Amino acid sequence: LAKTTQPISMDSYEGQEVNITCSHNNIATNDYITWYQQFPSQGPRFIIQGYKTKVTNEVASLFIPADRKSSTLSLPRVSLSDTAVYYCLVVQGGKLIFGQGTELSVKP
């Protein structure tokens, strides 16, 4: 069964770039790796999704190496409002598996 590992917490300051890595073994070879953001008392919100190499959208970048055993979410120039929990999500054997989440704290 796929297992995902993320750092439990990270601290950053406003304006810095933040990189959060998720390690995941035995994931499906043909499914996406997805990252979500969650604020307290809300459902997770989609950030970005990728299959391989690099994907960029208006809020983040996602780097996936060729072996797909990890993925790195990159948040450029974080602000206080980016303080939240960040989850990676992978697919394995028809099951959707979330990581345990990384609690990001952005300080002024």
Add this chain to the structure above:
Amino acid sequence: ETGVTQSPTHLIKTRGQQVTLRCSSQSGHNTVSWYQQALGQGPQFIFQYYREEENGRGNFPPRFSGLQFPNYSSELNVNALELDDSALYLCASSPKGYNEQFFGPGTRLTVL
């Protein structure tokens, strides 16, 4: 465009009872997934429905069951409630399969 909605928002039950949670998917989405999120933990996949058929299931016992209706709304039923079933139950819809999921606000279930 209406987002994903869930009802009720909060629910209190006692051990041994049964509960039904409801989810309305976003317009145009035919896939619904249900998750259980305990306090301080990541969401745990319960099951997914695609066009009214179960399309994957996590490591939850049979007392967790579900339905998807022709309008793609969905229900999660939990029988013989246990104290450990206390959690936030999240529903997410997507256009198809494992694509980008849109989550509802969740139903907070407390089992006493």
